[in-house]
Amino acid sequence: MTAYVSSASPGAPETPPPGEPRWLDAHEQRAWRAWLYSAQLLQDRLDRELTHETGISHAYYEILVALSETEGRMMRMSELADKCLSSRSRLSHAVSRLEERGWVRRQVCAEDGRGQLAVLTDEGFAALEAAAPVHVEGVRTHLFDQLTPEQVENMRDLGETLLRHLDPTTIKALHQAPS
Amino acid sequence: MTAYVSSASPGAPETPPPGEPRWLDAHEQRAWRAWLYSAQLLQDRLDRELTHETGISHAYYEILVALSETEGRMMRMSELADKCLSSRSRLSHAVSRLEERGWVRRQVCAEDGRGQLAVLTDEGFAALEAAAPVHVEGVRTHLFDQLTPEQVENMRDLGETLLRHLDPTTIKALHQAPS
DNA sequence: GCCGAATAGTCAAGCCTTCAACTACGCTAG
DNA sequence: CTAGCGTAGTTGAAGGCTTGACTATTCGGC
Known part of the structure; x- marks a missing residue:
């Protein structure tokens, strides 16, 4: 489904000439698809369960966890974005939404006037504490237990x-x- | 970042009592994060490169490949959704957008009046043929070569x-x- | 000090996904 | 034959994500 077009290279040479696509053989195809599908399904499943049972998506959960692990429960916006594998823009939007829930607040950075700090509130920490057992149980059930x-x-x-x-x-x- | 709240279980027992969260130990945490981050980054990278170089997102690519592999290059909507790990609704929207590009067309199903067939057009197949080498090269470079x-x-x-x-x-x- | 370049973050527009109706058709029992 | 139920697929609204433009601030050389 992903790296192959039906007509391609049924009898391709072992080492294709430079410039020719290096098609995947049957064994590689199977490994690739197994990885892709399992990653997709596992992420979807964990995200769905967490969202339904706690109202917190996995993306939000990661933000809250990252903040909770720092000294003072606060972090620069860019640093937080990097830690969550998120773009600046996406994180900015996400923090705005978390702010509306009262779980995070923004605070100007003392050392750098350009910067903003995202600060985890007590309510945010409480929400995280409530969600953590649900998340860890999902990871256990769908990953480690298997x-x-x-x-x-x-x-x-x-x-x-x-x-x-x-x-x-x-x-x-x-x-x-x-x- | 994902299964843990800083204050939790520094000296948790080996087998927590039933009802207690089964927290991850340091080793499990590391494995889980390595898996999560690498899956995220690899998917993002492949999707981004494919989209930029061909104008086809990975989601669209999967739809085109699935259709190209069938007899007659057509498939029932639900079957296609299942194959692409997609919801019905999502697939329906996606097919509409592919229809606007002229790469897929809808056709009522002869055997079942309720059903629709998604049919890959020649233009769609050509687009797929153009994109496939880019995709396979990405999978090689970022996955198998490593x-x-x-x-x-x-x-x-x-x-x-x-x-x-x-x-x-x-x-x-x-x-x-x-x- | 001052100017240009780089950095931090936000915002608006457009696309994509989800959720909850909703239509249309087929199947089975009475 | 028709009522009721299940299945196939679509739609519209609401919200999230991406991209590119924009503002504000800092840094580095002169």
Whole structure:
């Protein structure tokens, strides 16, 4: 479904000439689709369950968690955006909506007049505390409960390998993560 | 960032009493985040590159591929939605937009008066043929080129394990997939 | 100090997704 | 044959995301 057009390369050479697409063989296709579908379904499922049971989408949840883990429960907008793999614009919109719920407030940054701080309110922290058990149960049920210890180890290895390529700076944050 | 609130369970027992959240330990946290971030970043990257270089989002690409692989390049709307992990409504909107581009057309289903067939046009097939090399190159560069054969095998194993839990019917389609 | 370049964040327009009706058709029982 | 129920698909409104333009502030060289 994703890398192939029916007519392509039934008997392609092992090493296609430069310029020719390097089509996936049957084994690669199967691995790719298994990864793609499972990632999609798992993310959808976790997001849906969390949203329905707590009213907090996974995107919002990540923002609240990121804030809750910092000293003073506050963070610069850009830093927060990076941590949540979000664009500046998207985060700005999201924080506005969280502000309307009373879970976050904005505060001008003392050191840099251009900057804004997003601050987690007590209400926001309470909402996070209420949602966390639901989320962790979802991750347990749909992920860890399904995997052997070896598979968990493989998952970590795979994820970190891809992260090193996709975003070398993110992986550092992983290692020093307080949680 | 995802399953933990800072104050929670620093010295939690090995097996929490029933009802207590089964918090993730440090090792599980790291595996979970590595998986989550890498999945997010990889999907974003592939979608962004495909969209910029071909004007076709990954969601549209999947629809075109699914149609191209069938006999007659046509498929029932519901079947197509299932294959693309999409809701009925979402697919209906997407097909409308693809229709405006002239890449797909709707046709009433002869056997079932309620049904509609989505049919891939020649223009649609040409668009797909143009996009496929871009997509496969992205998957190569950002995924397979980064992994050892063992890691690819682990990825397949992991994905299929999760699929068996999340959606047992999808995995069958994987095995008989023509690509 | 002052000017130009870079950075932080916001905003508006357009596209996409979701949710909840809603239409239309087919199937089965009485 | 027709009433009632289930299925297939569409639609419109509401809200979220992306892109590009815009404002405000800081930094770095002169």
